Amino acid sequence: MKELNEHIVCCLCAGYFIDATTITECLHTFCKSCIVKYLQTSKYCPMCNTKIHETQPLLNLKLDRVMQDIVYKLVPGLQENEEKRIREFYQSRGLDRVAQLGGEDPVGGDPMGLPYSSFDHSRAHYFRYDEHVSLCLEKQSTGKDKNKAVLQQKYVRCSVRAQVRHLRRVLCHRLGLALQHVQLLFEGEVLPDHMTMKQLWLSHWFGKPAPLLLHYSVKEKRR
Numbered sequence: 321m322k323e324l325n326e327h328i329v330c331c332l333c334a335g336y337f338i339d340a341t342t343i344t345e346c347l348h349t350f351c352k353s354c355i356v357k358y359l360q361t362s363k364y365c366p367m368c369n370t371k372i373h374e375t376q377p378l379l380n381l382k383l384d385r386v387m388q389d390i391v392y393k394l395v396p397g398l399q400e401n402e403e404k405r406i407r408e409f410y411q412s413r414g415l416d417r418v419a420q421l422g423g424e425d426p427v428g429g430d431p432m433g434l435p436y437s438s439f440d441h442s443r444a445h446y447f448r449y450d451e452h453v454s455l456c457l458e459k460q461s462t463g464k465d466k467n468k469a470v471l472q473q474k475y476v477r478c479s480v481r482a483q484v485r486h487l488r489r490v491l492c493h494r495l496g497l498a499l500q501h502v503q504l505l506f507e508g509e510v511l512p513d514h515m516t517m518k519q520l521w522l523s524h525w526f527g528k529p530a531p532l533l534l535h536y537s538v539k540e541k542r543r
């Protein structure tokens with residue numbers, strides 16, 4: 321289980337991502353509060369030591385709603401717990417959160433006043449507001465080892481904003497493999513990590529029936 325969790329666990333607090341936040345320079349992901357706190361005393365990524373930004377590292381952080389959605393899908397109960405925690409937090413301070421849940425977007429939504437995109441907590445996790453795409457993930461046949469590392473559930477529905485890197489994480493998690501061992505392919509071509517499902521669908525699957533067929537390949541572990 322430990323190995324499976326590495327893709328959805330924050331290395332700073334050892335818990336599942338909460339408000340998953342990704343460094344745009346190296347694409348490493350942390351909880352928002354963990355990385356913001358960490359960057360008060362450092363300009364480097366805690367995982368790979370990449371310099372994030374010369375003067376204002378927070379500028380190169382992005383809330384990663386797709387990743388958060390993945391975590392919530394993979395960890396039963398986490399979303400409910402987190403929402404309960406937030407509710408209790410607001411209640412304990414006698415604050416009314418109902419206003420935030422209304423139709424209008426709160427202005428300057430981030431209570432920490434950070435210079436990156438504001439985060440509407442009331443809505444961010446609900447991907448039902450997003451367009452979705454249905455995918456079928458087939459293992460690329462390699463002849464031998466047919467039954468090794470094969471997904472039990474090959475149909476996946478995800479946000480059109482999901483990127484190849486998000487899907488690779490899901491695959492790794494479900495197959496119990498390290499990230500570098502899994503690749504996603506479309507018609508035999510390896511897909512780049514930053515490509516979104518929307519781009520892929522529009523450029524290669526427009527007008528065709530769902531699901532969009534993708535292949536994955538698993539590199540053998542070297543000894």
Ligand SMILES: [Zn+2]
Pocket residue numbers: 330331332333334335337338350351354
């Ligand atoms: Zn954390």
Ligand SMILES: [Zn+2]
Pocket residue numbers: 343346347348365366367368369370
């Ligand atoms: Zn990094």
